[in-house]
Amino acid sequence: MDTMNIVSAVLVLFVMGVVFALLLGIAARVFAVEVDERVPLVRDCLPGANCGGCGYPGCDGLAAAIVEGKAPVNGCPVGGAAAAAKIAEVMGVEADTAEPKVAHVHCNGGCNAIDKAKYEGLQDCNAAMRVANGPKECAFGCMGLGSCVKECAFDAIHIVDGKAVVDSEKCVACGKCVAACPKKLIDLVPKSKKVHVNCMNHDKGAQAMKVCTNACIGCMKCEKTCKFDAIHVVNNVAVIDYDKCKNCKMCTKACPKNAIEPIPTKEEKEKFDAMMKAQAEKARAAAQAAAEAKAAEAAPAAEAPKGE
DSSP: OOHHHHHHHHHHHHHHHHHHHHHHHHHHHHSOOOOOTHHHHHHHHSOOOOOOTTSSSHHHHHHHHHHTTSSOTTOOTTTHHHHHHHHHHHHTSOOOOOOOEEEEEOOOOGGGBOBSSOOOSOSOHHHHHTTTTOSBSOTTSOOOSOHHHHHOSSSOEEEETTEEEEOTTTOOOOOHHHHHOTTOOEEEEETTOOOEEOOOOOSOHHHHHHHBTTOOOOOOHHHHHOSSSOEEEETTEEEEOTTTOOOOOHHHHHOTTOOEESOOOHHHHHHHHHHHHHHHHHHHHHHHHHHHHHHHHHHHHHHSOTTO
């Protein structure tokens, strides 16, 4: 083997390497994209869950969006108020003190909902929906197949008694379960609110009762009981206005189907019924007294002689 040929080949490769390195260096400078120095600082304030609950591709995407003004400083549901405060300090703004939220499943059916058929397909809610709109007679209820469970990266939602239930202590309100539910039964609600309607069946009462023993029947007893105008029957099902709700729980006791949580005890129900009966008796007595007083006032005028 000719030594000069080997040396020449090595030199050629060396020169080519130097040339390519110079070209890459020049290209890096020419096409360099300037990165705001605040992006890595904001990124360090984020928890690194990369769950996508913020709506951006991971924490890096959210950090860039915050610096660019496309996302709020409290855009990370996992980091919560603590992360928002740190990011606000980096950005030189005030953190929004919005109330933290938690996911809630608006269904109390599960094992209480009647099965349409025995489902033996994929354990996935979206797949089951393609088979006659799911295995439950209730077209609005949880199917209990756990698509939301698979999406949760925080072990905050599980199937209990045939329906999804959220662990509010673990939930970070990332919204993944909300997007995963094909029935749109899961919503993010204020964490401080404890009263929830666990039904979304829009059928009339008689039909709703045929498919689930725990269904809201639209009787409006909850609406009539609430003193804060915080609950109304809309399209045959009760809906809570969380901005008005005071957590008084009166609607839960008025509901004859236990469709509103927290579900009251038997004793609480009996006490509530006795109170409502007493109020009704008092109202009737007051109405009767008013009618008698009005009649008494009208009697002398009727007995007076004409012309006087």
